[in-house]
Amino acid sequence: MQLRFRNGYGPRIWISIMFFDPVGCADAGQWGTRGWYAVDNGGEAYVLDTNNTFAYYYAEAADGAVWSGPFGPIYVPQSAFSSCLLIGQTGARIVGLREVRLSGNTTVTLTGALSRAAANAARPDAPVAARDASHAVQRTHGAAR
Numbered sequence: 001m002q003l004r005f006r007n008g009y010g011p012r013i014w015i016s017i018m019f020f021d022p023v024g025c026a027d028a029g030q031w032g033t034r035g036w037y038a039v040d041n042g043g044e045a046y047v048l049d050t051n052n053t054f055a056y057y058y059a060e061a062a063d064g065a066v067w068s069g070p071f072g073p074i075y076v077p078q079s080a081f082s083s084c085l086l087i088g089q090t091g092a093r094i095v096g097l098r099e100v101r102l103s104g105n106t107t108v109t110l111t112g113a114l115s116r117a118a119a120n121a122a123r124p125d126a127p128v129a130a131r132d133a134s135h136a137v138q139r140t141h142g143a144a145r
Helices: 116-121
Strands: 002-007 013-020 031-039 044-049 054-061 071-076 083-086 093-101 104-111 136-141
Touching: 002 031, 002 054, 013 044, 013 071, 031 044, 031 071, 054 071, 054 083
Parallel strands: 002 104
Antiparallel strands: 002 044, 013 031, 013 054, 031 083, 054 093, 071 093, 104 136
16 A cells, blocks of 8 residues: 655655564564654655555645644654654654544545644643644545555
């Protein structure tokens, strides 16, 4: 199954993900983390190919909007990264993630989001409703769109 993200919001969006990786991250939490995938307005990015049912993401836009949630949290440095859940990084921020349930090829379209100040005020362990951001999940079977 493939996971893709589409920018339906406007300003450029950067996305980080967390995904099940029991081999590559066996001694560091069994979950891999990667970022940043840049997606311009109307654009799309392929980020993951997996057989796992769940993946997680955090995203932020050039205007300061964010998409975060109660899962994780993970360390996200400013520059591109590929790491594991339990490996901290000096200077990295700690962010909460939103969950995506994959069924076939899945595209998450990011639209409305919270301001950075509102997202910072919501703790990663707060209920999802505290940080609800609009997004649409579109599942496609066969060729990815």
